[in-house]
Amino acid sequence: MPVSDKTQGLLTRWTGRVRTAGGTSKAAREQWIKAQTPRKHVRTALESMTRGAVRCMYCDDSRGTDIDHFQPLENAPLRAFEWSNHLLACSYCNSNAKRSQYPVNADGVCLLVDPSAEDPADHLQLLLKSGLYDPVDESARGEETIRVFGLNRPDLVKGRLDAFVRACSNLRDWHRLHQDADPEAGRLAQALLDSPFIDVVHAMTRLKPGVEATVVGQATVPALVAWRAAHRLSFRVGQPRVCGGAADTNCIDGVVDDTLAGDDRSRVGGRSNDEPVIAMQNYGLTWTGPTGTPRSSAVAYDKPSAQDRKAALERVGCTSVEIVAVRPGELPEPRG
Structure with missing residues (x-):
């Protein structure tokens, strides 16, 4: 999602200041500290795209308080003011977990999943029964992403396990309301989509029919089937999203509301009962x-x-x- 011309102009001018100051990581850090107005513009743009209560774009649990440079200033000082290099993170993910880590392979290609440019689910899979992330097909990028962002730290694992229990209950409640065409169904769906650890819900929608009853329980299967039909997942490259792998897109009854953990909060139409019109991807x-x-x-x-x-x-x-x-x-x- 591009920023406004005004914001982009500010970022371009401050990039020029970094270059004039020598283009070093020290110069980049000094200019970033001084750049109160550009930082305010970036934060406002990032917060407008975050999901729920301005959640961290890495863990999707805590509030996003810090502007993180995905590629650290030590590696790329001239990207200090590059819009695509900014993500909103909680202080733990930014300062305790990721810090200045930026692993690359022998060819210099970054081994971290960039949630603003690719689908994390290509490299990460959430195991619902354990609350742990595993790399897909032993993906090196998946392994490094889990390690660097601390996606399997104990507090996140417990949070996902608790979220899984709540999601099963909420889906059953939503299904009953949905069957009765109750307007409350749409509001419950939005509350669920705005809750922490939405990657749990999206991982549930990816379960194959042969295993879903074992994972979520037979009582939840009809609700999950109905949810899957009503809430299609979609991913548009370039939209910041939750890094935890499975959080694809906020959708209500199939209407795309792009998130990394982020979205543009757009809606496509609506019914008289406040439930949006279905718009399936194909x-x-x-x-x-x-x-x-x-x-x-x-x-x-x-x-x-x-x-x-x-x-x-x-x-x-x-x-x-x-x-x-x-x-x-x-x-x-x-x-x-």
Whole structure:
């Protein structure tokens, strides 16, 4: 999501100041400290996109209090005022967990998932019964992201386990209201989507039919099926989102409300009972990962989002990337 021309102009001018001051990390830090007005503009823009109560874009638990440079000033001083390098983080994720870490591979490619440019679910999967994140297919980027951001620290694990219990109960309540066409269903859905650890709910929607009863319990399955049909997941590259892997998009009855943990809080239409109109996405992607593993998207996209996703995958070394038209409720299978 681009910032206003005024904000971008400010950031460009302050980048020039860093360059004039020598372009070093010391110069970048000194100019960043002085730049009260640009920092205010960046914070306002980031807060306008965050989910729920201005949540951290890394852990999705605590309040986002700090502007973090995804690529640290020590590595890229001239990105100090680059809009795409800014994310809103809680003080723990920023100062205790990530700090100035920025691991790269032998080719210099960053090993952290950039939640503003790619789908974290391609590298991270949430195990609902344990509350832990695991890397997808032993993804090195998944492993490093979990380590650097401390995604499996005890407080987050407990928070996800508690959120899972609440989500099962809330989904059953929502389902009863939804079946009765009660306007309260929409408000309950929004409250659930704005709650901490929304990655738990999105991980539930990804469960395959053969295992969902074992994970969520048979009593919750009908509610989960109805929720999955009403709340399609979508991801548009370039929107800051929750780094914890599974938080794709805030949707109410399928209407995209893009989040990393962030969104633009836009809505598409609405019913007289305050529940928005369903707008289903109908494209998926298949590709071969950098390690040669056939992959497919775990979420559905609209056509522009699918094209953006295709470009992002190709940028990180994926091959045979194809956009596949799918029916609502379906996703493509990996092609070997």
